[in-house]
Amino acid sequence: MNFYDGFIIPFVVGCAVLFTVVLYKYVRWFVRLPAADKRLVRRNFFSMQTLRGIGEVFSECLLHRRIFRVNPLLGYMHMSLAFGWFLLIVVGWIETIAYLGGRLVPIHGHVFFKYFSTSLPHHPVWGIDFSSVMDALLLFVLSGVLLAWFKRLRSRAMGLRRTTKHTLGDRVALSALWFVFPLRLLAESLTSAIFHNGGFLTGAIGDALAAAMPLRTLSTLESSAWWLYSCALGVFFVSMPFSRYMHIFTEVPLIFLRRWGIRSGEKPKSFDHFQLEACSRCGICIDPCQLQRDAGFNNVQSVYFIRDRRYNMLRPEVADNCLMCGRCEQRCPVGLDLNTLRLNSRSRLHDTPSDRRYDYTAGIDRSSGTGKTGYFAGCMTLLSPKILRAMERIFNASGEEVWWADREGGVCCGRPLKLAGETNAATRMMRYNEELFRRHGITTLVTSCPICLRVFREDYRLEGIEVLHHSEYILRLAKAGRLQIEPGEELFTYHDPCELGRGCGIYEEPRELIRCAGKLVEPAETREEALCCGSSVANTALNDLGQQRIARSVGASLGETGADAIVTACPLCKKAIARGTDRPVYDLAEVVERHLA
Amino acid sequence: MSKKVIIVGGGVAGMQAALSLKGQGIDSVIVEKSDRLGGKLCDWHKLFPTFTPASEVLGPLKEAVERAGVEVRTGAEAERIAPDSVLLKSGERLSADAVVVCSGFDLFDARIKEEYGYGIYDNVYTTADIERMMNEGAVALPGGHAPRRIAFLHCVGSRDEKVGQRHCSRVCCITGVKQAMEMKTLFPQCEVYNFYMDIRMFGPGYEELYRQAQEEYNIHFVRGRISEASPTFDGRLQIKAEDTLVGRPLKMSVDMLVLIIGMRAGESNGRFAQCPGVGCASNGFLAPADLFSGSVLSPVEGVFYAGTVTAPKNVGESMSEGAYAALRVAEYLGARS
Numbered sequence: 030m031n032f033y034d035g036f037i038i039p040f041v042v043g044c045a046v047l048f049t050v051v052l053y054k055y056v057r058w059f060v061r062l063p064a065a066d067k068r069l070v071r072r073n074f075f076s077m078q079t080l081r082g083i084g085e086v087f088s089e090c091l092l093h094r095r096i097f098r099v100n101p102l103l104g105y106m107h108m109s110l111a112f113g114w115f116l117l118i119v120v121g122w123i124e125t126i127a128y129l130g131g132r133l134v135p136i137h138g139h140v141f142f143k144y145f146s147t148s149l150p151h152h153p154v155w156g157i158d159f160s161s162v163m164d165a166l167l168l169f170v171l172s173g174v175l176l177a178w179f180k181r182l183r184s185r186a187m188g189l190r191r192t193t194k195h196t197l198g199d200r201v202a203l204s205a206l207w208f209v210f211p212l213r214l215l216a217e218s219l220t221s222a223i224f225h226n227g228g229f230l231t232g233a234i235g236d237a238l239a240a241a242m243p244l245r246t247l248s249t250l251e252s253s254a255w256w257l258y259s260c261a262l263g264v265f266f267v268s269m270p271f272s273r274y275m276h277i278f279t280e281v282p283l284i285f286l287r288r289w290g291i292r293s294g295e296k297p298k299s300f301d302h303f304q305l306e307a308c309s310r311c312g313i314c315i316d317p318c319q320l321q322r323d324a325g326f327n328n329v330q331s332v333y334f335i336r337d338r339r340y341n342m343l344r345p346e347v348a349d350n351c352l353m354c355g356r357c358e359q360r361c362p363v364g365l366d367l368n369t370l371r372l373n374s375r376s377r378l379h380d381t382p383s384d385r386r387y388d389y390t391a392g393i394d395r396s397s398g399t400g401k402t403g404y405f406a407g408c409m410t411l412l413s414p415k416i417l418r419a420m421e422r423i424f425n426a427s428g429e430e431v432w433w434a435d436r437e438g439g440v441c442c443g444r445p446l447k448l449a450g451e452t453n454a455a456t457r458m459m460r461y462n463e464e465l466f467r468r469h470g471i472t473t474l475v476t477s478c479p480i481c482l483r484v485f486r487e488d489y490r491l492e493g494i495e496v497l498h499h500s501e502y503i504l505r506l507a508k509a510g511r512l513q514i515e516p517g518e519e520l521f522t523y524h525d526p527c528e529l530g531r532g533c534g535i536y537e538e539p540r541e542l543i544r545c546a547g548k549l550v551e552p553a554e555t556r557e558e559a560l561c562c563g564s565s566v567a568n569t570a571l572n573d574l575g576q577q578r579i580a581r582s583v584g585a586s587l588g589e590t591g592a593d594a595i596v597t598a599c600p601l602c603k604k605a606i607a608r609g610t611d612r613p614v615y616d617l618a619e620v621v622e623r624h625l626a
Numbered sequence: 627m628s629k630k631v632i633i634v635g636g637g638v639a640g641m642q643a644a645l646s647l648k649g650q651g652i653d654s655v656i657v658e659k660s661d662r663l664g665g666k667l668c669d670w671h672k673l674f675p676t677f678t679p680a681s682e683v684l685g686p687l688k689e690a691v692e693r694a695g696v697e698v699r700t701g702a703e704a705e706r707i708a709p710d711s712v713l714l715k716s717g718e719r720l721s722a723d724a725v726v727v728c729s730g731f732d733l734f735d736a737r738i739k740e741e742y743g744y745g746i747y748d749n750v751y752t753t754a755d756i757e758r759m760m761n762e763g764a765v766a767l768p769g770g771h772a773p774r775r776i777a778f779l780h781c782v783g784s785r786d787e788k789v790g791q792r793h794c795s796r797v798c799c800i801t802g803v804k805q806a807m808e809m810k811t812l813f814p815q816c817e818v819y820n821f822y823m824d825i826r827m828f829g830p831g832y833e834e835l836y837r838q839a840q841e842e843y844n845i846h847f848v849r850g851r852i853s854e855a856s857p858t859f860d861g862r863l864q865i866k867a868e869d870t871l872v873g874r875p876l877k878m879s880v881d882m883l884v885l886i887i888g889m890r891a892g893e894s895n896g897r898f899a900q901c902p903g904v905g906c907a908s909n910g911f912l913a914p915a916d917l918f919s920g921s922v923l924s925p926v927e928g929v930f931y932a933g934t935v936t937a938p939k940n941v942g943e944s945m946s947e948g949a950y951a952a953l954r955v956a957e958y959l960g961a962r963s
Contacts, residue, residue, distance in 0.1 A: 411854060412854055413741070414746050414855075418746065574787075577790060608789070
């Protein structure tokens with residue numbers, strides 16, 4: 030049997046370009062990985078992580094389990110395209126083996142098998158009617174294509190209020206992809222009309238076509254249809270490594286590298302390429318973004334940020350305009366570290382170290398008190414004296430002796446600078462505070478600011494010092510019987526601060542404390558899905574009006590619970606939400622203080 | 627049949643509007659939510675820039691209103707307005723041939739700027755507290771002793787995006803200068819500091835008073851806002867600020883911190899704006915038909931404005947607007963009859 034015909038050329042050329050470019054990219058990125066990352070690969074290559082990676086590739090790259098969680102119809106669409114196409118390829122190979130045994134078949138052999146196999150007897154092999162199996166798989170993929178068309182018209186029905194605005198390259202690739210499978214159906218049906226070798230689908234359509242037109246027309250059409258099918262595949266393959274469809278392959282190495290322990294960091298590195306090109310621009314990150322919902326920004330969401338960075342056209346207006354609330358990261362079906370990528374982009378754009386700028390910190394120590402428990406208020410708590418006073422009373426009531434790190438003013442925890450991309454300056458603040466904490470010999474460090482908490486936990490070297498958010502600390506006091514909280518009748522609702530909830534995974538402690546003091550009612554979007562207050566220090570581009578719009582929307586959502594008062598556990602959130610609601614807004618410490626026995 | 631005008635608010639603008647209408651032979655009813663006429667001026671002690679007692683302005687005005695036989699309904703709060711009626715909170719609907727809205731402004735709630743500690747620490751006051759204490763006859767610290775150092779902070783709740791008050795309240799700069807001088811007169815040994823970002827002396831005699839405060843009263847003006855206040859162990863307050871002319875941060879202990887609070891749009895403006903055609907400007911004050919020849923006209927025929935309901939104004943300006951609104955009302959009613 031001969032596997033050559035003129036129409037295979039577009040397909041073969043497309044394949045050659047695709048694999049050359051993809052291989053070149055992967056080798057280049059891998060070679061440029063830092064030595065530490067390569068060590069991780071060597072150490073973990075032969076481990077359970079690799080096996081788990083294979084499982085994850087199957088469930089995420091083919092079945093798209095995480096997208097099913099966003100919306101079942103959307104999940105089905107992605108699964109039918111990915112898994113369906115994968116099965117078409119695999120079963121296609123099995124089909125050629127079934128018919129031809131071990132004979133070497135060129136790469137295009139199974140793709141155009143229906144065309145080349147007309148000389149073979151058309152009957153089941155190994156008891157399997159391959160024509161109908163392949164037809165069923167084609168139907169499976171076509172149902173996904175139909176849904177993709179439907180999504181263009183009614184994205185809401187598939188769980189997306191807004192979809193991605195695509196670039197020209199993406200549109201070309203997308204159009205080619207849309208045509209691939211209908212053209213395959215047409216070409217196979219036409220061949221079946223002439224040679225009667227189709228399955229239940231292509232066979233039925235072929236018979237109808239054969240009845241409708243003369244053989245001459247059929248054979249002209251057949252040749253054209255195979256050409257078009259091959260061209261659609263060729264165009265798609267050539268555009269693939271340069272478009273969003275690069276994600277189809279890149280998610281696989283990403284999953285393994287991640288399993289082996291490689292992460293993006295505060296400075297850009299080669300691993301970032303795997304993350305950037307694994308983004309499929311599905312647009313699931315757009316809907317959760319409050320900058321889009323409330324402040325009217327349509328070009329700064331993670332999907333656009335990743336796209337701009339990948340094509341080297343990232344502007345500071347896009348990189349800086351992000352609350353880093355983590356709501357999109359929470360939903361990302363590829364599990365990209367969107368905040369870390371955003372952060373290290375900023376570091377490249379802004380980090381201009383000025384050696385002398387923070388020299389003034391040398392030798393400063395304005396701390397007071399003695400005690401093994403240290404309290405770090407942070408600048409936002411110092412600007413919210415009610416919280417500070419509440420903490421003081423709680424410490425007194427529990428009989429705790431406290432070392433006050435910064436009540437008379439101190440050095441910033443460093444997180445705002447880090448979030449702005451000034452990582453070198455941030456590091457100087459961190460080292461200063463670390464040294465201060467050690468010098469005073471504390472064993473526990475309490476802070477009422479989740480922004481400080483997060484940087485203490487993630488970036489400080491504080492071996493031997495336990496870092497606690499005040500919610501954890503106060504709850505511990507209450508459980509140890511050192512603090513009596515009297516229950517009341519007031520109905521509270523709780524706002525999860527981004528840095529505390531999604532940032533540090535603390536959801537339960539504040540709620541438990543609120544339930545000690547009154548009743549708790551949850552807002553519609555809560556815990557991992559909680560809204561951002563809008564005043565995040567991570568956003569250095571949003572103006573006050575935008576912040577207020579978000580605050581009003583958050584205030585309205587919290588108000589819908591019917592609660593008497595709003596409680597949060599972050600001084601910045603407290604200030605921000607107070608501007609967007611007419612209900613009282615308290616910090617957790619204030620609520621506890623009011624209910625002290 | 628005689629025409630009837632309803633005046634919403636019995637402050638200086640409303641009273642002057644009623645008097646001027648009476649002068650043209652038009653009857654009006656003043657609807658006042660509190661139990662007395664006079665508005666916020668009742669709580670003020672002396673007026674800038676002449677230190678005229680507020681009672682000297684308010685007394686004659688009230689007497690004239692009484693003499694003219696203007697109907698005054700106190701304890702009656704307007705809920706909704708329309709060109710032909712005013713709906714009271716009580717549910718009563720008063721019909722009218724024209725409505726003049728003179729409902730004034732609200733004082734900025736200083737507790738919103740939590741970092742200054744108003745309502746948290748004992749020694750933090752607002753300019754309204756100072757006037758009240760002067761009316762009560764004594765400005766004194768909680769301990770009863772005289773202050774040795776006082777800091778005034780300008781622009782609390784004015785020109786501050788963080789609290790949604792972008793506008794300049796105009797009259798607080800001169801109020802701060804006036805009160806600083808009054809404090810210096812009461813406590814000659816006391817050091818008085820005014821922290822400002824701009825000093826805006828727009829009225830007659832204001833700039834002169836500002837110079838006098840510096841040259842004769844030795845009041846210190848520091849360009850830079852206070853960032854936060856915190857209590858000290860000896861019951862005083864420590865304030866942190868930056869002297870932006872020198873370019874250095876500074877810390878200072880004071881016995882009193884006075885927050886010079888701004889004017890914010892009246893809380894009732896939102897309700898009045900539900901009348902079709904009536905609308906608020908972005909700062910929440912009611913927007914007049916135009917800022918030049920129509921400054922007392924609303925975009926709706928039959929609804930007029932006077933005083934601080936449309937923007938921060940001083941007493942004289944508010945009274946002038948009351949009189950001008952009365953003139954435009956008379957023209958409007960004359961044209962209709």
